Amino acid sequence: MSYICCPTKNGILTSKCIFQFTGALTEQYVLQQFLSDTEYVPYYFSPSEHNEIDFVVQRATDIVPVEVKAEENLHAKSLKAYYDKYKPALAVRTSMTDYREQDWMVNMSSFGKPFPEQDLEVLK
Numbered sequence: 001m002s003y004i005c006c007p008t009k010n011g012i013l014t015s016k017c018i019f020q021f022t023g024a025l026t027e028q029y030v031l032q033q034f035l036s037d038t039e040y041v042p043y044y045f046s047p048s049e050h051n052e053i054d055f056v057v058q059r060a061t062d063i064v065p066v067e068v069k070a071e072e073n074l075h076a077k078s079l080k081a082y083y084d085k086y087k088p089a090l091a092v093r094t095s096m097t098d099y100r101e102q103d104w105m106v107n108m109s110s111f112g113k114p115f116p117e118q119d120l121e122v123l124k
Helices: 009-014 017-037 077-086 117-123
Strands: 043-045 053-059 062-068 092-095 106-109
Parallel strands (some): 092 106
16 A cells, blocks of 8 residues: 555655555454454445445344444444444444444444453443
């Protein structure tokens, strides 16, 4: 990814181009957390070219959509669209914001201790 805009090592370290990849890097980090810290197998889901869910995981007989945000961005349009259409029992957004339950979803922290215990409880 970095070669596209920063073809040298110094370019990567000294330019701001790396920040355009924070979303992809955060998604990769959360994927690695799923694989190493849980029994869940995450899958990518894209019902159309305009909407994507970063991951879906199966919890018993439920499908749980997971939207990954690299910042404290609390907008999750694709997740909300998925929720409105499929009405899952649980929808999860990971972000820099701490754990919190909201009307139709749960926010889990993306960083710190991988999937803190209180966050994992929601997936059980």
